[in-house]
Amino acid sequence: MPCALFAENTRVYPRAHFQDQTAESKLRPTHLLLGNVVFSERASKPDMTSTPGSLDSTAIQLDRVSRHYTLGASSIRAVDDVSLSIRSREFVALLGSSGSGKSTLLNLMAGLDRPTSGAIRADGRNLAELSSLELARYRRNTVGMVFQSFNLLPRMTLQENVELPLRLAEIDRAERATRVAEALQRVRLDKRTAHRPSELSGGEQQRTAIARALVNRPKILFADEPTGNLDSATGESILNLLAEIQSSLGMTIIMVTHERPLAEKFASRLAIMGDGKLLSDGMNNGAKQ
């Protein structure tokens, strides 16, 4: 049983997102690092009644958010005074050149990092003021995350990978089975449940990661370059899937991408970053509905 390897109170996060020692050390002592996954303390069972917000409610609001890193005498303004309001059920693409602050901003909104200054309001609270435990609860109950590198656990089957967040949240067995089947069916991998990640194509691995992100029924799905490791046809099929999920589950999606044509085809809003700042932000009327 894979979960027997870990402490009872655990939760999975991709380690890639804890890029600096400061952020990583903030997680201790209740977080255990393993490979590229971070297992963190579980606070309580997820809110099983949570549903995505209505069309015109605000999913997440950033007021003058900055994240600065200090390296010796110099300061890097990874995110610099960004204000942004995202409504429920929007599909936002975050674009910009390498190093412009997209991942840093995404991590702040997902509760994986804290701002140096400013407020991030989501789920009725300011994330900047939450304790580590409350932030962990926000990550577990409100958000799902998908990354460029899939971050599946290689020794587990698809079924076990997708089930993991539910086991860690102590959802009972029957409910787990239903939710895993539902999530794998949504990404059309219900015939491959016994396979391990290495037996899947890149697109299938990313679909598994999407199923894992959905299994806790998040209100907001964050994706950091979800098509970055995929060929263009597979990348497009992943975005088709995300768009389908977004409209059928009424979810908010915030996605970082370098692929502007894909963003223009699928996202309802395009936000462009440069040097830590929000350079432009507007609706994309050409998106597929």
Ligand SMILES: Nc1ncnc2c1ncn2[C@@H]1O[C@H](COP(=O)(O)OP(=O)(O)OP(=O)(O)O)[C@@H](O)[C@H]1O
């Ligand atoms: N832990 C850190 N310590 C110091 N500087 C950092 C750290 N993490 C990120 N940065 C810096 O912050 C800036 C923004 O980084 P970020 O990863 O957000 O960029 P990005 O837009 O996602 O780039 P890419 O498209 O290459 O993924 C960069 O200059 C980066 O070097």
Ligand SMILES: [Mg+2]
């Ligand atoms: Mg990035």
